[in-house]
Amino acid sequence: MTNISIPKNDWDSALYEDKHAFVWQYGEDLLKLLNPQSGEQILDLGCGTGQLAEKIALAGAEVMGIDNAPTMIEKARQNYPHLRFDVAESQNFRVNQPLDAVFSNAVLHWVKDADNAIASIHQALKSGGRFVAEFGGKGNVQAISKALETTLEAMGTRPAANAIPEPQALNPWYFPSIGEYATLLEQQGFDVIYANLFSRPTPLTEGEAGIANWIQMFASAFLAGLSTEQQIQVIRTVEEHLKPTLYHGGTWTADYRRIRIVAIKL
Numbered sequence: 588m589t590n591i592s593i594p595k596n597d598w599d600s601a602l603y604e605d606k607h608a609f610v611w612q613y614g615e616d617l618l619k620l621l622n623p624q625s626g627e628q629i630l631d632l633g634c635g636t637g638q639l640a641e642k643i644a645l646a647g648a649e650v651m652g653i654d655n656a657p658t659m660i661e662k663a664r665q666n667y668p669h670l671r672f673d674v675a676e677s678q679n680f681r682v683n684q685p686l687d688a689v690f691s692n693a694v695l696h697w698v699k700d701a702d703n704a705i706a707s708i709h710q711a712l713k714s715g716g717r718f719v720a721e722f723g724g725k726g727n728v729q730a731i732s733k734a735l736e737t738t739l740e741a742m743g744t745r746p747a748a749n750a751i752p753e754p755q756a757l758n759p760w761y762f763p764s765i766g767e768y769a770t771l772l773e774q775q776g777f778d779v780i781y782a783n784l785f786s787r788p789t790p791l792t793e794g795e796a797g798i799a800n801w802i803q804m805f806a807s808a809f810l811a812g813l814s815t816e817q818q819i820q821v822i823r824t825v826e827e828h829l830k831p832t833l834y835h836g837g838t839w840t841a842d843y844r845r846i847r848i849v850a851i852k853l
């Protein structure tokens with residue numbers, strides 16, 4: 588069994604680049620939907636450490652990346668010093684002049700305030716500008732979320748009464764259906780010209796340690812308020828729950844379900 592060490596920092600950019608490169612590798616497929624053109628002005632919303640912004644720039648577009656994690660922006664600036672990156676929130680960013688496109692990969696499932704994110708995206712675009720996004724859709728990581736919630740409920744060991752919220756309230760994600768998200772977009776003045784919800788089982792790196800790494804990188808909200816020993820106990824129990832379904836031939840596979848959207852500002 589591999590060791591688990593609990594990181595101190597929520598968005599550890601080195602861990603992200605080292606063990607979770609699949610996030611932007613899968614995002615390359617979304618670039619085909621964006622189809623960036625030379626001379627276009629494009630925002631990469633939730634750019635992480637900058638890899639997809641760089642690809643957009645290589646297509647000849649003028650790109651800017653924003654992310655709400657200062658650690659990610661610092662690393663993006665180190666990786667691609669010729670590009671512009673800023674710290675900003677998806678739900679209240681502003682741009683100086685209207686853009687041709689807003690692109691976003693694997694970020695909007697972190698933004699529960701979808702209405703304000705869509706309002707920011709809308710005001711950032713020219714009329715006729717496009718919003719091209721992929722993120723976790725309805726049913727995403729359902730088995731992992733359920734295992735975390737069941738484990739936390741069953742544990743019952745709380746450091747202090749009322750100190751920890753109920754497991755479901757800890758869930759940091761928003762995984763909408765096509766109908767739900769398309770309605771929000773239409774209500775704010777977008778034409779939704781493409782939408783797809785599909786399963787994409789996603790193999791994790793690092794063999795046996797794959798799901799523990801994933802939980803520490805992406806699901807740390809579920810572990811809030813627990814001691815290091817309790818966090819390790821939760822991760823071990825979740826591994827046991829999930830092993831029969833998500834661990835095969837030495838590789839963990841996360842039960843991802845993606846939503847892809849292309850919408851045009853009217």
Ligand code: BEZ
Pocket residue numbers: 693696722723724727728760805806843844
């Ligand atoms: C996702 O890309 O679907 C995802 C990533 C981290 C946490 C939850 C979902």
